[in-house]
Amino acid sequence: MSLYYAKGSSYALDLINNDKYHFANEYQATQPISQSLAYIANTLLSxxxxxxxxxxxxxxxxxxxxxxxxxxxxxxxxxxxxxxSYQETFLGGCTTTTPCQHRAMRSITACLNCDKSIIKKSKLERVIKAQTSMLKNLDPTSLEYRTERSDLKTLKNVLVNIQKKSSIS
Structure with a gap:
């Protein structure tokens, strides 16, 4: 919902009632610059x-x-x-200009095959470590455990593929 209003929904504009000094105007004006600088720093200059x-x-x-x-x-x-557009994510970044349809439907692994994804090995390793730790706190007989274990396996497989690609180049 915040994305809806931040992108300048016609209803959101009514909320600020054309107040040119309202913070939302400043926020909307500087958001593309902020995103572009983050994108440049985290991707192009990475x-x-x-x-x-x-x-x-x-x-x-x-x-x-x-x-x-x-x-x-x-x-x-x-x-x-x-x-x-650019938004930093747990795995790196996302460049979609539309609301993400994947995150709400699936876990963090949905980003792995998205055409808007930017994956950083260091962040993937951090997510794997956190996922491994979280798994220790779940009941091994639960559906949640099996789902999270499957996601961890997927994350680890991607890491193995990244390591293979890194050793080739």
Missing amino acids: KEKLFGIHGTQIEKQKKESIISEDDRANTISQFKKGEI
Whole structure:
């Protein structure tokens, strides 16, 4: 719901009643700039190799030297136009410009195959550690345990694939 109002829903605009000094106006005006700077810092300028579908595209552009310092203004412009968005996630980042349909339906593993995902190995390892710890507190006979164990297995499989890709490059 907060995304709905933050993106400037016509109903939300009625709530602030065209008050040009209302905080929401400042928030909406600076949000694309804030997102673009986070995107640039966490992806384009990241020293850590990126995975996931969108992350792999960024890595390819980095290798081909398509990304340059001049692109910063263009990237910020794309964020202002709503062509791209960025939100940091447990696994790295998400670039969807629409409300996520995956997270509400599934666990964190839904991000792994999303075309808007950016996966960082360090964050994946942190999630695996937290998931392993959480699993110890669940009843092994419960459905929740089996579901979370399945998610942990999926996360570990992705980590193994990332490690294989990292050793090749």
